[in-house]
Amino acid sequence: MPSSRAGSPVTRRPSEKQAVAASPKPARGPVALLIGTRKGAFFLRSDGARRTWKLTEPMFLGHIVHHLVLDPRDRRTLLAAARTGHLGPTVFRSTDFGKTWKEAQTPPAFPKVPEGQKGLVVDHVFWLTPGHHKEQNVWYAGTSPQGLFRSKDGGQTWDSVKGFNEHPLRRQWTGGDQDGTPDGPKMHSILIDPRDPNHLYIGMSSGGVFESRDKGNRWSPLNKGCAADFLPVADPEYGHDPHCVRLHPLKPDRLYQQNHCGIYRMDRAHGNSNDRWVRIGENMPKQIGDIGFSMVLHPRDPDTAWVFPMDGTEVWPRVSPGGKPAVYVTKNAGNSWTRQDKGFPKAQAWWTVKRQAMSADAHEPVGLYFGTTGGELWGSRTGGGGWTCLVRNLPEIYSVEAVEL
Amino acid sequence: MTVYIPSPLRSYTGRKSEVEVEGSTVGDVLRALDHRFPGLRFRIVTEQDTIREHIRIFVNEDQARDLSAALRPDDEIHIICALSGG
Numbered sequence: 001m002p003s004s005r006a007g008s009p010v011t012r013r014p015s016e017k018q019a020v021a022a023s024p025k026p027a028r029g030p031v032a033l034l035i036g037t038r039k040g041a042f043f044l045r046s047d048g049a050r051r052t053w054k055l056t057e058p059m060f061l062g063h064i065v066h067h068l069v070l071d072p073r074d075r076r077t078l079l080a081a082a083r084t085g086h087l088g089p090t091v092f093r094s095t096d097f098g099k100t101w102k103e104a105q106t107p108p109a110f111p112k113v114p115e116g117q118k119g120l121v122v123d124h125v126f127w128l129t130p131g132h133h134k135e136q137n138v139w140y141a142g143t144s145p146q147g148l149f150r151s152k153d154g155g156q157t158w159d160s161v162k163g164f165n166e167h168p169l170r171r172q173w174t175g176g177d178q179d180g181t182p183d184g185p186k187m188h189s190i191l192i193d194p195r196d197p198n199h200l201y202i203g204m205s206s207g208g209v210f211e212s213r214d215k216g217n218r219w220s221p222l223n224k225g226c227a228a229d230f231l232p233v234a235d236p237e238y239g240h241d242p243h244c245v246r247l248h249p250l251k252p253d254r255l256y257q258q259n260h261c262g263i264y265r266m267d268r269a270h271g272n273s274n275d276r277w278v279r280i281g282e283n284m285p286k287q288i289g290d291i292g293f294s295m296v297l298h299p300r301d302p303d304t305a306w307v308f309p310m311d312g313t314e315v316w317p318r319v320s321p322g323g324k325p326a327v328y329v330t331k332n333a334g335n336s337w338t339r340q341d342k343g344f345p346k347a348q349a350w351w352t353v354k355r356q357a358m359s360a361d362a363h364e365p366v367g368l369y370f371g372t373t374g375g376e377l378w379g380s381r382t383g384g385g386g387w388t389c390l391v392r393n394l395p396e397i398y399s400v401e402a403v404e405l
Numbered sequence: 406m407t408v409y410i411p412s413p414l415r416s417y418t419g420r421k422s423e424v425e426v427e428g429s430t431v432g433d434v435l436r437a438l439d440h441r442f443p444g445l446r447f448r449i450v451t452e453q454d455t456i457r458e459h460i461r462i463f464v465n466e467d468q469a470r471d472l473s474a475a476l477r478p479d480d481e482i483h484i485i486c487a488l489s490g491g
Binding site: 084085086087088090103104105107109110111112113118119120121122 | 451
């Protein structure tokens, strides 16, 4: 049977030297932003200097597109997680970078339960993650409510990951239907250790961060040190609300998360559930706080990360504090943070940026991009040093992924 | 019998708004539809075989609450997209 509710499972930690690529050279040339919105999907393509941008016509107009992701293994295959207000959830697949699309033959779906029992129903596919670079055609999907699904054929057919979806403690881990976001409880931040395709992380709102070292058969919570001050228990094992969890590909034992209760970093000293999160958001300016949804890492520097803080006071407006938008960057793994707001409105800009709506390219300096719920897409060619509005008047932006063309 | 297809599902039916299929229950008809137009059924019926929240299925003028609703050969099936927000 799958693992117990806690414990420290036997761990086989891959050496950091094992299978971790050397720091890649910075990318050059055009970038495309893959944009998922509440009313469809778009590409925003740049020129080689990332100075001018061109928006495509909408794809899946009228569909709610939670995530649009490129397969980095072939750089042509795209998957889109979509549904409409009426129609159930599905996944669309393109093998020609969006020129043509085909629907999955069997989209992610929970197992059918016997007559008389109440079974789980996928409301929407929320998150898509391409599999390990050694596992061509493998993809993972996270759903609302929290469910994990795997495809072995590039997204055409999807299987339930039973080790999670049918785990006897799944209900306890995830709480009830009310223990999620206003748009439903979600599984997100499906991360794969670049050294080991069997080593997976997931984030759940709610539920917390969990890991599996056997490709999803057994799971352990990984939440020590992380606050969950909305729960009556002082230091719960699970039930946390990570908004966005990131793993650095060049230093896979380093994790960051923007949590409902602050910004955290974990350096995995033990390789098991005794590892602890450190609240690096304590080093943010107190008047700004460390609440937000999204978090982005520098592709070549594990010490550099960006967040987009939002107001988490009183009734949690979740907009830029004081109506003055700013990104904050750390270049020392969270020991200090610097405000980056050049180019943003100086007042009366009440922006919300969702957890999948901030991304970085691989250039030098790094290009940063985020989309707002008001349909604006902002970018910086200078690692946050100066910002420009790249496009306005889109539908509510749910996700932004930067890819090199 | 005739099944009336709403516009959000016509990408599956080659833009046809009316389709002829056979079946003795609503569930039979939807299976037959999915056989001809793969993927259609899951957009309107969940993995637990319940009609999705914002979909309504009418047999003639009566709403079918589940897939077991019995049909006669001359019945008309209407798949309706109910209100689902802006």
